[in-house]
Amino acid sequence: MTTDIATPSGTGPYDADTPPWLVGPQLVGPQPGQVDDAGDAPVGEVDLSGIVPPPAPAVPPRPPLAQHGVGSQQAAAPTPVYRPAAQTAPPQPAPPQSSPSQPSPRQPAQPPPLRQRPVQPRPSGQRSGPALDEVGLIRKARRPPVRGWRRAVHTLSGGAVNPGESSAELEYRDLLDHVRQPVRGDYRIAVLSLKGGVGKTTTTIGLGSTFASLRGDRVIAVDANPDLGTLAQRVPLQTRSTVRDLLADPVVARYSDVRAHTSQAPSRLEVLASERDPAAAEAFDEDEYRGAMSILQRFYNIILTDCGTGMSHSAMRGVLDLADAIVLVSSPALDGARSAGATLDWLGGHGFGHLIARSVVVLSSARPGASSIDVDDLTRHFLTRCRAVHEISFDDHLAEGADIDLELLGKRARRAFVELAATIADDFGGTVLRRHPPFEG
Template sequence: MGDTAADPWGPQSWDGPAPEPSRHQVTSQDLVADALLERARRAPSGGWRRGLHRLTGGSVNPGESAGEAREAALLDRIRQPIQGDYRIAFLSLKGGVGKTTTTIGLGSTFASLRGDCVIAVDANPDFGTLAQRVPLQTHSTVRDLIAAESTIRRYSDVRAHTSQAPSRLEVLASEQDPAISEAFSEDDYRRVIDILQVYYNIILTDCGTGIMHSAMNGVLQLANSLVLVSSPAIDGARSAAATLDWLQHHGYGHLVSRTVVVISAARPGSSTIDMTELTNHFLLRCRAVKVVPFDEHLAEGSVVDLDLLRPATRKAFVELAAMVADDFPESAGRHAVAEWR
């Protein structure tokens, strides 16, 4: 009889030495996909690799380039799951350093790259401008949301009070009526978080330029991490360092170690500051430091559209998002419920 092809699904022999007996009780849980499957390479997204892949109908796949692999790794970090909600407070003692712009840029990046709900809250007691950086869809403010608290039953009830950017980032505006004399308080902020934590996975809070106003107590007590924004200038850097000092001496040292410092170039041109020295100073105290370059679109002070940013700026926000997201697994249960009453 002629030779017959071996049946790949038939009995298989093992010619090597028998595996050593293990004390581990083998169960169905040991049959994991990563160990059994030969993973197909991701198709390249550009360059000669994509051309070759398309030319051969996919039969030749050179795989991702090093740059594409780095980008995929960043996206994996950004898309880590969150248990409950994660709250990020944006601080700066000095105005004009790009705090609100950074809030919108990071929030938009998270919203565009993740599938869950992301919202930015304007907690500035002095007529914040966060809502001016997204298309206006409602004149509702934080006070309107608080007033409607007893009637909120579903996500759409909250959505009626927010405006949404093209990135899917939602923004809850601060009070803009100069006739209202009562400042946004700690109690107000806690009530807002009580509502939002039910419907949003990431909550960003754009604080005022001070740290002594009432709402700041609630912001810091409920925050999972901080983003401290500075300019590449002596006065901005000193203000940022002073903020860390204040936090350390007022019972928020645990937040200092979970702070990501953003050095935002609000003006064109290179800085005369030694950026390596400045970065190293903050790295001795904080979790990470990211430099966001000057961008004409951000400098306009109007609605922010990620598609209009320079590639270097867009990349900086993606890297910043990955840095912040590295804390997601560590935050599980840190603020599961806003217990305060």
């Protein structure tokens, strides 16, 4: 039996045998928001709480899917369920909580997560590896040898074989590093001796030339000998100006103003000569020496003073008062050693004892051949009072009494001056400890 009923799409046959709740929500009266036939206001929601729908037919249970979703059975078609139009969809119940040991039948069991190593927080300021300045990023090339059979092998092989520097060359390079130590301000060295003819002026030129040739700063030697000093005669004469002319110059504001009064050796050592007239030189006193030092210290880093043999004249007072260190020159002979010891005693007795501990003794040989004095015993004697002792062997070029050129020195003499300069340069850091004790005549 069929009956025509009104549907949203029109009228159509209705099978009486079909239950009304299977037709759908559109079959239950007017929907909210529609207008009835009488043209009234939209129909409100219909209270269907009193209508009890008949029970739904029993639906056979759905067989469970195979684990991990790979089963041969297919899911059954969904069964239509009657839902009143006036009511909202009932809340879906929460899925049952499955135990951790028994996975849900509808969802595949997930494998347990991998255990990861916990990340420890890094303390602030702690680094995990060496810094770039601690890593040898560049492999240092070996220096080629400069002399001997090592140099010959390196040259003949075209640089393919590099035996490197010898131990003597490495030691000499270490000496050069000591000589080139930086100096703060100006460093003043007084070269003195109570006995003449022991090589005091020669030592001054040799030491000053070594500093000037191996360092990049300015080095000058001042002749403070009142007895017609010969310091300016050991370098090429470029000017006849003296220390008096420098003091009388009204305009000394730049280095070039001072350079006009000095002579320069091939080693770049500059020399400021003393008065050539012995009568005028006697008037060179302490005040004039201090005035010369106040000018030179503005333009030179190392200042050497060639002192006379007299320890009590006026200029010596200013020399010792302004000195940072002294070089005591003696000959490897008994009389020279006694004069050097008397000089140390005089310094200790006249308020200059602080210079004894910073003094360096130079044993200069004035003639060839070995000395009859045991130099080793003499060295140990002076080391009990002084900082160091150096020996400068006889050299033909130094004995000429003419201009001194380091390139013409023998290997032993030149090496001796480098060692002497390295010893004195080790004290450059103590210039801030300069003392000016009162002079006790």
